[in-house]
Amino acid sequence: MPVTRNGDEIRAEPPFTDEDVAQLRVGDHVKFYGTIYTARDAAHRRMITALSEGKPLPIDVKGQIIYYVGPSPARPGRVVGSAGPTTAMRLDPFTPALLDQGLKVIIGKGGRGSVVKKSLQDHKAVYLFAIGGAGAVLSKTIKKLDIVAYEDLGTESIKKLEVEGFPAIVCCDMYGGDLLLQGKEQFRNQDVLGAYQSVPPAEKAG
Amino acid sequence: MTSETVREVHVDDITKAVAEMCEAATHVLPDDVVAGLKKAQSTETSPLARQVLIEIVENVEVAKRDMIPLCQDTGTTVVMLDVGQDVHIVGGSLRDAINKGVSKGYTEGFLRASMVDHPFSTRVNTKDNTPAVIHSEIVAGNKLGITVVPKGGGCENMSKFQIMLPSRGKEGITEFVLQTIEESGGNPCPPLVVGVGVGGSSEYAMYLAKKGIVRPVGQDSDDPETAEFERELLEKVNALGVGPQAVGGVNTAMAVNIETYPTHITSLPVAVNLQCHSARSKHVEL
Numbered sequence: 001m002p003v004t005r006n007g008d009e010i011r012a013e014p015p016f017t018d019e020d021v022a023q024l025r026v027g028d029h030v031k032f033y034g035t036i037y038t039a040r041d042a043a044h045r046r047m048i049t050a051l052s053e054g055k056p057l058p059i060d061v062k063g064q065i066i067y068y069v070g071p072s073p074a075r076p077g078r079v080v081g082s083a084g085p086t087t088a089m090r091l092d093p094f095t096p097a098l099l100d101q102g103l104k105v106i107i108g109k110g111g112r113g114s115v116v117k118k119s120l121q122d123h124k125a126v127y128l129f130a131i132g133g134a135g136a137v138l139s140k141t142i143k144k145l146d147i148v149a150y151e152d153l154g155t156e157s158i159k160k161l162e163v164e165g166f167p168a169i170v171c172c173d174m175y176g177g178d179l180l181l182q183g184k185e186q187f188r189n190q191d192v193l194g195a196y197q198s199v200p201p202a203e204k205a206g
Numbered sequence: 207m208t209s210e211t212v213r214e215v216h217v218d219d220i221t222k223a224v225a226e227m228c229e230a231a232t233h234v235l236p237d238d239v240v241a242g243l244k245k246a247q248s249t250e251t252s253p254l255a256r257q258v259l260i261e262i263v264e265n266v267e268v269a270k271r272d273m274i275p276l277c278q279d280t281g282t283t284v285v286m287l288d289v290g291q292d293v294h295i296v297g298g299s300l301r302d303a304i305n306k307g308v309s310k311g312y313t314e315g316f317l318r319a320s321m322v323d324h325p326f327s328t329r330v331n332t333k334d335n336t337p338a339v340i341h342s343e344i345v346a347g348n349k350l351g352i353t354v355v356p357k358g359g360g361c362e363n364m365s366k367f368q369i370m371l372p373s374r375g376k377e378g379i380t381e382f383v384l385q386t387i388e389e390s391g392g393n394p395c396p397p398l399v400v401g402v403g404v405g406g407s408s409e410y411a412m413y414l415a416k417k418g419i420v421r422p423v424g425q426d427s428d429d430p431e432t433a434e435f436e437r438e439l440l441e442k443v444n445a446l447g448v449g450p451q452a453v454g455g456v457n458t459a460m461a462v463n464i465e466t467y468p469t470h471i472t473s474l475p476v477a478v479n480l481q482c483h484s485a486r487s488k489h490v491e492l
Contacts, residue, residue, distance in 0.1 A: 072318040
């Protein structure tokens with residue numbers, strides 16, 4: 001089974017269906033096994049250009065995972081260097097088009113804008129965050145790395161990773177839930193903030 | 207004339223020091239930051255945020271033990287120099303020596319090259335993370351102080367600058383800092399070190415903010431009025447509820463460090479520079 005629950009522990013292995021994604025809810029801790037594709041800014045720009053020209057993507061994203069990461073180089077004898085997530089919101093403009101192609105799971109850091117959250121609901125897909133700045137620990141779960149497209153982009157090329165127990169937490173589920181908004185609401189202390197009026201998270205990263 | 211004797215510093219020593227600092231800074235977090243993270247862990251009330259902090263501290267230990275960079279984003283290499291006026295740099299150009307050190311450190315240290323040239327068009331990677339962004343100040347003495355700050359993109363991108371009406375004072379600064387942090391959510395990787403530059407001119411205010419993020423966590427401003435404002439702001443930042451990695455919690459920042467400078471009668475320049483929890487820096491004196 002692609003998504004299995006054992007108490008609080010959830011194990012997930014692609015490819016995923018709508019039914020698999022339906023089991024994942026805000027705040028769930030998930031450990032991933034199997035294949036994860038990497039792509040970040042430059043690879044997204046190329047994929048979206050390909051789609052707009054009616055060309056196929058270099059990888060089949062249907063039912064798959066994309067992890068927003070540009071790893072540091074591997075020391076000799078190692079699979080990969082440090083490999084933590086990059087800011088997800090920068091990829092917001094490109095995300096709906098990939099969800100259209102059947103992408104089911106995205107891993108990055110930070111929150112997503114309202115357009116992506118709506119798109120996740122419409123496409124029955126899910127966004128999780130891995131801990132930003134924990135690239136050393138996260139790299140330990142990556143057992144194999146192959147460059148599968150856009151090799152000239154270096155750290156930004158599309159890589160196929162094989163992972164064992166890669167940890168991430170569900171941030172935006174297919175039901176419209178948003179862990180970050182819920183969390184902030186719960187821990188804000190307006191007595192200390194006084195006259196300050198809370199502002200929503202920005203809709204774009206930069 | 208000062209009583210100091212002029213000292214020669216050879217560019218080869220500068221290159222060597224910069225290369226070593228690039229590698230050390232990206233693998234070993236300063237003790238003051240580790241202490242800040244552990245303090246956050248002990249005060250955090252959200253179970254999820256506490257777990258996030260435990261993993262962040264574990265990452266610090268794994269990075270050092272196994273020589274894996276703390277974060278894959280090994281940053282723009284910001285180099286801050288305190289050049290003693292009685293130092294004579296010999297053997298070549300100071301700028302070239304620093305960039306040679308960055309190139310060596312990033313290439314031989316297996317650090318990610320993140321710098322792209324032609325920033326508004328082709329964005330071609332320079333392959334060795336050069337050039338560094340170099341700031342220098344002329345100071346008294348015959349020593350050369352070098353601080354290397356590998357500055358990640360996720361937090362740097364959340365920087366903000368504003369010139370306020372002078373009458374907005376502390377209230378205006380408070381609102382601006384809180385909004386900057388709240389809007390950026392999890393993007394800059396909280397718990398943060400918040401650098402605030404107040405005064406000077408537009409470019410100088412941001413430089414002051416950058417100096418703020420390099421000041422050790424837990425070290426107050428020398429000026430009592432500023433130190434009190436730092437404490438007030440830190441309490442407010444942590445009341446936002448953003449929390450570690452923005453999951454909700456009472457530790458959004460480990461420190462708010464404010465650096466000030468006199469400014470023009472018409473102006474109140476305010477710059478905010480955010481530093482992620484992986485607040486990396488390394489300093490040497492040659």
